[in-house]
Amino acid sequence: MKDKNLTDYNINDLAELFFENVDAVVVVDSSIDTYKSIVRRGIFEKFLDESGSYHDLILDLWFHFNGTAEKVSGDYQIFADATGIFKGKYSRRLKLALKDEDVPHLVQLTVYPFEKEKKYIFILDEFDDNESLQESLTTKKINTIQETYLFSMYIDLVADTTSSINVTEISDDVVNYNLKYSDWRMMIVNMIWPEDQEQFLRRTDPEYLKKNFKPGRTSSYDCMMRNLEGKYIWVKLIFSRAQTFNEDDYRFVFMVQDIHDNSMELMSTLQKYEEKATKDPLTGVFNHGEVEMQLNSAITHRQSNEEPSSVMLLDLDMFKNVNDTYGHSVGDTTLKHFSKILMECAAEERVIVGRWGGEEFVIVCRDKNGDDAFALAESIRKKVEEYAFPEIYHITVSIGVTELQKGDDLKGAFDRIDKAMYASKHNGRNMVTRM
Numbered sequence: 001m002k003d004k005n006l007t008d009y010n011i012n013d014l015a016e017l018f019f020e021n022v023d024a025v026v027v028v029d030s031s032i033d034t035y036k037s038i039v040r041r042g043i044f045e046k047f048l049d050e051s052g053s054y055h056d057l058i059l060d061l062w063f064h065f066n067g068t069a070e071k072v073s074g075d076y077q078i079f080a081d082a083t084g085i086f087k088g089k090y091s092r093r094l095k096l097a098l099k100d101e102d103v104p105h106l107v108q109l110t111v112y113p114f115e116k117e118k119k120y121i122f123i124l125d126e127f128d129d130n131e132s133l134q135e136s137l138t139t140k141k142i143n144t145i146q147e148t149y150l151f152s153m154y155i156d157l158v159a160d161t162t163s164s165i166n167v168t169e170i171s172d173d174v175v176n177y178n179l180k181y182s183d184w185r186m187m188i189v190n191m192i193w194p195e196d197q198e199q200f201l202r203r204t205d206p207e208y209l210k211k212n213f214k215p216g217r218t219s220s221y222d223c224m225m226r227n228l229e230g231k232y233i234w235v236k237l238i239f240s241r242a243q244t245f246n247e248d249d250y251r252f253v254f255m256v257q258d259i260h261d262n263s264m265e266l267m268s269t270l271q272k273y274e275e276k277a278t279k280d281p282l283t284g285v286f287n288h289g290e291v292e293m294q295l296n297s298a299i300t301h302r303q304s305n306e307e308p309s310s311v312m313l314l315d316l317d318m319f320k321n322v323n324d325t326y327g328h329s330v331g332d333t334t335l336k337h338f339s340k341i342l343m344e345c346a347a348e349e350r351v352i353v354g355r356w357g358g359e360e361f362v363i364v365c366r367d368k369n370g371d372d373a374f375a376l377a378e379s380i381r382k383k384v385e386e387y388a389f390p391e392i393y394h395i396t397v398s399i400g401v402t403e404l405q406k407g408d409d410l411k412g413a414f415d416r417i418d419k420a421m422y423a424s425k426h427n428g429r430n431m432v433t434r435m
Contacts, residue, residue, distance in 0.1 A: 026122040028054050030084055035122075042126055043105050046098055058084040061094060065228065066168070067104040069097040073230035075191055085178040086113045086120055092176070150227070150235065150256045155181050157206045157250035167228075181206070193224035193232055203237070210250050213241040222259065234263035280355040282332055283339035291354025292410070294364045299413060301366075302404040310365040310373035310403045313417040314342070314380070317396045317429040319359040330391045335359065337389050338397075345380050362417075370403035370434055377401050377432040385430060396430035 004013070019025075024044035028035045036051045037044075047060070058080045063072045071077075090111040097104040105126050112121040153165040162184055165177045179187075185204050192200045202208060203221060213219065218240040225235045236259045242251040278290040286294065298309045316322075316338060323331040335355075342353045342361060352364040365373045377399045384397045400420025404413055420435040427433070 022123060023126050024048060024124040028120040028122060030054050030118040043098060044124060047096060054084060055080055067095045067097060069099050072228035073226065075226060075230065076228055078187060079177065082177050082179045086111050086176065087178065088113065090176055150258050152253065152255045155252040155254055157181065157209060191226040196223035199223065209239065209252065213239065215241055216243040217241050222263065225256065233258065233260035235259060283335055283355055285339050285343065286352060286354035288354065288356055291352065291356065291362050291364065294352045294354070295362065296410055298364050298366060299404055299408050299410060302408065303406055307367055308369040308403060310368045310370055310401060311413060311417055312363045312365070312373055312377050312399055312401045313421045314361045314363065314397050314399045315421055316359040317398055322392055322395065326391050334389050334392060334395065338384065341383050341387060342380065345376065345383060349376060370401065373401050373403065374432060374434050381430065381432055398424035398429050399432045400424060401432060401434045
């Protein structure tokens with residue numbers, strides 16, 4: 001056949017040449033979820049079975065992380081059936097990785113549908129090394145630009161269609177999906193963090209988009225969404241209405257941007273500033289302002305509810321002698337260890353520990369009546385008495401306890417625990433008094 005003149009070739013010659021050179025030919029019947037391999041050469045001898053499930057073939061071709069054989073989370077595999085529907089000729093490049101190989105193979109896929117049937121011919125060819133290198137260099141440029149964008153698609157609300165869908169972690173190219181926007185929306189909501197699902201449905205509702213977006217307008221909001229590995233990450237959901245001159249033309253670009261690392265860094269920074277604003281820098285418990293706010297909150301809650309709440313004031317006995325005898329550095333160390341005891345005692349209790357000032361501390365006890373608060377205070381008193389503090393070895397604490405009443409305000413409640421604490425001091429220290 002190689003010696004033939006060009007004018008002598010016929011369709012049978014070309015068919016023979018085609019089948020001699022093509023790497024894989026697969027016939028598909030999607031109506032019965034079945035494929036059959038007609039030709040398998042090279043990597044496709046390992047990649048394709050003689051026959052099998054068409055659904056599984058789509059998963060192997062599309063639903064793996066770009067350049068690897070690792071499958072995406074099962075939640076996203078529900079889109080496989082929509083991906084395997086072709087209404088016309090289709091062609092794209094794929095990166096296929098065999099399970100025992102580290103380097104992916106660059107493959108060209110072409111799909112020919114049977115007319116008016118859910119049957120297709122898949123033709124697959126592996127590129128040679130030079131073509132793969134050029135593709136790799138191009139891909140790196142694309143990834144540099146789009147590395148934070150996980151997903152994008154085009155939406156037509158009037159036609160209720162999606163198109164030009166691109167999932168960057170699966171492929172650098174646009175992926176074939178045949179999905180109505182209304183169907184996509186109800187499928188993807190299950191990937192949104194449960195507490196964010198209501199907002200997602202409201203913000204993606206077609207009527208909301210039509211009402212709130214003028215042509216050319218872009219809007220976004222942040223939420224948590226399950227990624228292709230099945231883990232929740234912070235993302236930015238972006239909607240942009242296409243700039244058209246027809247007010248009744250509702251076409252949008254939708255994108256999902258990965259902002260997880262930046263969000264976590266921001267939250268960490270905010271947490272640090274919050275701690276600075278609410279925590280005592282020496283002891284790490286709440287500062288005066290925060291514990292006063294918590295006490296006010298407990299008083300307000302008690303006025304409108306039947307659930308009990310109590311509060312206690314704690315003062316280290318003879319603490320001035322510690323500073324005078326051992327120095328303020330030892331005094332600071334003592335306060336830190338005392339705070340540690342309070343936090344350990346409060347760890348499994350619904351209580352809030354704060355430093356009122358100096359060696360005075362306040363504990364707000366939500367859902368505890370006077371008896372329960374007294375028992376907790378007595379437990380704290382004993383632990384302080386038995387604790388071996390650095391340098392000073394032993395110190396005691398005097399505690400005042402009161403149960404909040406419906407008519408209490410901050411001054412009235414604090415006056416009671418202050419009097420109770422001083423009664424403990426007056427009656428010999430190292431004791432708990434309730435008023």
